[in-house]
Amino acid sequence: MAPHEIELIQKARGGDVGAFEALVYQYDKQVLTIAARYVNSSDDAKDIYQEVFLRVYKGLKKFQLRSEFSTWIFRITTNVCLSYHSRRKRHAHVSLDQEQDENDGETSHRDEIVSEEHSPHRQTENAELSLRVEEAMNVLSPQQKLIFTLKHYQGYKLNEIASMLECSEGTVKKQLFTAVRRLRNQLKEFA
Amino acid sequence: MNHKQIKELLPIYLYGDLTADEAKEVQLHLAACGECRAELESLKAFNDVVSNQPAVEVTDKLLNEAREELHTALRRETIRHSVFEKIVEGVTGIFTPRYQFASGAAAALLVGIGIGYIFFHQTNVEQTKEAGTSLATETSQSNPQSAAADFLHGDTRTDNLHFLNLDPQSGQVEFTFDAVTPMRVKGNVNNAQVQKVMAHAIVNSDNPGVRLKAVNALAEQGGSVTGGRDADPAVKSALVIALKSDGNPGVRREALRALLQMPFDKEIKEAVLFVLLHDKNSGMRVAAINGLELTSHEKRMNDADVLNALKKKMHSDDNNYVRLQARTALQEVSQ
Numbered sequence: 225m226a227p228h229e230i231e232l233i234q235k236a237r238g239g240d241v242g243a244f245e246a247l248v249y250q251y252d253k254q255v256l257t258i259a260a261r262y263v264n265s266s267d268d269a270k271d272i273y274q275e276v277f278l279r280v281y282k283g284l285k286k287f288q289l290r291s292e293f294s295t296w297i298f299r300i301t302t303n304v305c306l307s308y309h310s311r312r313k314r315h316a317h318v319s320l321d322q323e324q325d326e327n328d329g330e331t332s333h334r335d336e337i338v339s340e341e342h343s344p345h346r347q348t349e350n351a352e353l354s355l356r357v358e359e360a361m362n363v364l365s366p367q368q369k370l371i372f373t374l375k376h377y378q379g380y381k382l383n384e385i386a387s388m389l390e391c392s393e394g395t396v397k398k399q400l401f402t403a404v405r406r407l408r409n410q411l412k413e414f415a
Numbered sequence: 416m417n418h419k420q421i422k423e424l425l426p427i428y429l430y431g432d433l434t435a436d437e438a439k440e441v442q443l444h445l446a447a448c449g450e451c452r453a454e455l456e457s458l459k460a461f462n463d464v465v466s467n468q469p470a471v472e473v474t475d476k477l478l479n480e481a482r483e484e485l486h487t488a489l490r491r492e493t494i495r496h497s498v499f500e501k502i503v504e505g506v507t508g509i510f511t512p513r514y515q516f517a518s519g520a521a522a523a524l525l526v527g528i529g530i531g532y533i534f535f536h537q538t539n540v541e542q543t544k545e546a547g548t549s550l551a552t553e554t555s556q557s558n559p560q561s562a563a564a565d566f567l568h569g570d571t572r573t574d575n576l577h578f579l580n581l582d583p584q585s586g587q588v589e590f591t592f593d594a595v596t597p598m599r600v601k602g603n604v605n606n607a608q609v610q611k612v613m614a615h616a617i618v619n620s621d622n623p624g625v626r627l628k629a630v631n632a633l634a635e636q637g638g639s640v641t642g643g644r645d646a647d648p649a650v651k652s653a654l655v656i657a658l659k660s661d662g663n664p665g666v667r668r669e670a671l672r673a674l675l676q677m678p679f680d681k682e683i684k685e686a687v688l689f690v691l692l693h694d695k696n697s698g699m700r701v702a703a704i705n706g707l708e709l710t711s712h713e714k715r716m717n718d719a720d721v722l723n724a725l726k727k728k729m730h731s732d733d734n735n736y737v738r739l740q741a742r743t744a745l746q747e748v749s750q
Contacts, residue, residue, distance in 0.1 A: 241489050249482070253473060256481055260471040269471060273481045274488055281489060350467070357468045375430060376465065382432050397427060404426045404458070407465065414464045 229293055237284050244284070248277055251294055255301050261373050262305045264358065276304050298388045302374075306366045353414060360410035368403035375400055416440055418448065425455055429462060487660045494618055494652045572596070604632050607647060614653035617670075623663040630657055630666055634673035651677060655686045664696045671699070675706045688724050697734040704728070704737070708744040722748065 235243035252273065259272035279300050287296060361369055367389070374380045374388070382400075386393045416424070416437075421444045427433055428441045445451050471477075572595045580589040602609045613629040620626050633654065651674070658670040671690065674683050691703040707721050725748065728741035 239493060241486070241493060244489065245482070245486070252482070253478055256478055257473045260473050260477075264471055266471045266477055269473075270477070270481045270484060274485050277485050278488055278492060281492065353464065353467070354469055357465055375432075376462070377468075377470065379430075382427070397424075401423050401426055404461070408457075408461050411461065411464055 225289060225293060230289060233284065233287065233289065233293065236281070244281055247293070248280065248297070251297050252277070255297065258298075258301055258374065258378065259305060261377050262370060263308065268308070272301070272304050272308050275308070276301050279304065295387055299390060302370060302388045305370055356411060356414065360407050363410055364403050364406055368399050368406070371396055371399045372403040372407070416444070418444070418451070421445075421448075422451055422454060425451065425458055429455070429458055487656075490652075491618060491656050491660060494649070494656055604635075610647055610650045614647075614650045617653045617657050617666075623661075623666060626657065626661065626666045627663065627669060630654065630669040630673055634669050634676065651682065655682060658686050659689050664699060667694070667696070667699055668702060671702055671706060675710065679710045684718070684720070688720060691724050691728060697732075697737050700728070700732065700734070700737045701740050704740045704744045708747050711748045 229247065232243045232247040236247055255276055256269055256273045259276075260266065260269035263269055263272065276297070280297055283300075287293070361372075364372065371385055371389070374385050375382070380388075382393050382396050386396045389396070421441055424433060424437065424441055428438060433441065445455065574593045574595065576590055576592040578588065578590045580587065582588070600609065600612065604610065604613070610633065613632060616629040617626050620629070633650065654670045654674050658667050658674060661667050661670065667690070671687065674686065677683060687703050687706055690699050691707070694700055694703070704725065707725070711718065711721060722745065725741045725745040729738055729745055732738045732741065
């Protein structure tokens with residue numbers, strides 16, 4: 225670990241919020257990107273982001289300086305992503321209106337993206353495909369979805385994903401294979 | 416590797432994440448196996464389909480929003496921690512005789528407190544001395560020697576027991592645990608300890624009604640809370656946090672009212688400007704404008720930050736009334 229990072233960690237442990245922010249701003253865009261890809265919602269991604277760094281802040285005193293700080297952050301990120309999924313499921317009944325709003329938001333976001341396309345027919349096709357891919361992703365287990373997202377959309381190496389999830393590379397390969405198989409089953413009419 | 420194993424590796428092969436040896440083996444197999452070649456083509460088509468999926472773009476704006484929200488949450492966390500420590504320090508200071516450790520006893524007890532509940536058996540604290548001057552602290556009947564035993568009955572809940580030492584031969588044990596006992600307090604809002612407990616509630620309570628009452632009690636007392644002196648930093652910080660981040664606009668409104676009655680310093684000014692610039696509730700933005708106008712007028716203050724914020728709102732706020740109020744306030748302040 226770089227000396228300046230150790231120094232920032234030590235200051236942050238003493239309650240120096242500025243040092244903590246300087247420390248995590250090196251990695252926070254990656255964290256937000258992982259979260260945004262995983263939940264496909266900017267608000268949810270920000271929630272995950274905040275929870276990750278609050279956990280990091282609270283856990284800093286227990287962090288062993290022997291291991292890489294970035295590895296630790298990404299482990300926490302994947303843990304929060306996985307638990308976020310189940311929390312959302314648990315609280316899905318809380319507000320139907322809210323869910324409707326969120327769906328509306330997502331639809332408009334999708335509309336915004338497909339509006340760049342020229343043909344209205346193409347727009348409809350793309351919107352439908354996008355919806356189907358999203359539905360297919362939600363058929364996966366949280367871990368499969370996360371592994372697929374990290375690999376397919378973000379290009380992390382298998383060993384990096386294994387390190388984040390604290391599992392073997394073999395497990396990652398197996399889960400990735402299963403994820404691809406299940407997604408292909410869901411989307412066979414498109415590919 | 417056999418055909419089935421190769422087939423399972425094809426997705427990884429496409430991602431270019433196989434070892435050189437594995438990739439070579441796959442290529443050799445593909446050259447000889449039509450089924451796997453077809454599978455590879457099908458996988459490529461699938462990859463194209465899923466790759467076109469639109470994603471939330473992590474723009475600088477989104478990142479900055481996330482950072483700002485984190486900053487507020489961290490401040491909240493820091494204050495929560497500091498208020499918590501101050502309450503422990505203050506309250507344990509008052510009640511020390513009640514909690515002296517029995518020096519000759521077998522157990523050494525360290526005492527923790529829980530949110531909203533601070534030590535002691537209820538019956539020990541139900542009477543007040545003189546309203547407005549002190550907390551209810553009738554503890555004279557306590558006997559330090561029986562402190563350890565007192566924790567084990569009544570309403571006290573124990574948690575987080577950790578053994579420090581355990582000597583089976585002598586029978587000596589040393590451990591720590593958290594003792595959480597409901598406590599009833601009656602005192603005046605001017606009392607520093609009462610204020611700290613309320614500050615703690617403002618920051619930590621999940622119940623908006625409790626937060627509102629706590630902020631309201633501080634606001635109602637107005638200048639008498641500080642008596643013209645600087646406000647207790649923990650209380651002020653709790654109110655600033657409530658003003659900037661409480662989800663309930665009623666709580667934010669009362670926090671603003673309480674803060675505007677304290678000596679108007681940089682921290683309060685920044686918090687009010689934060690509301691003016693960022694609060695989604697137009698009523699709050701108007702209240703912030705009124706507060707700034709009044710303070711600037713009273714103090715004959717012509718602050719550049721205030722003027723700039725008012726100008727910005729005058730031109731760009733979504734709400735007509737806010738724009739109008741900002742214009743009026745700007746005229747008043749500039750005079």
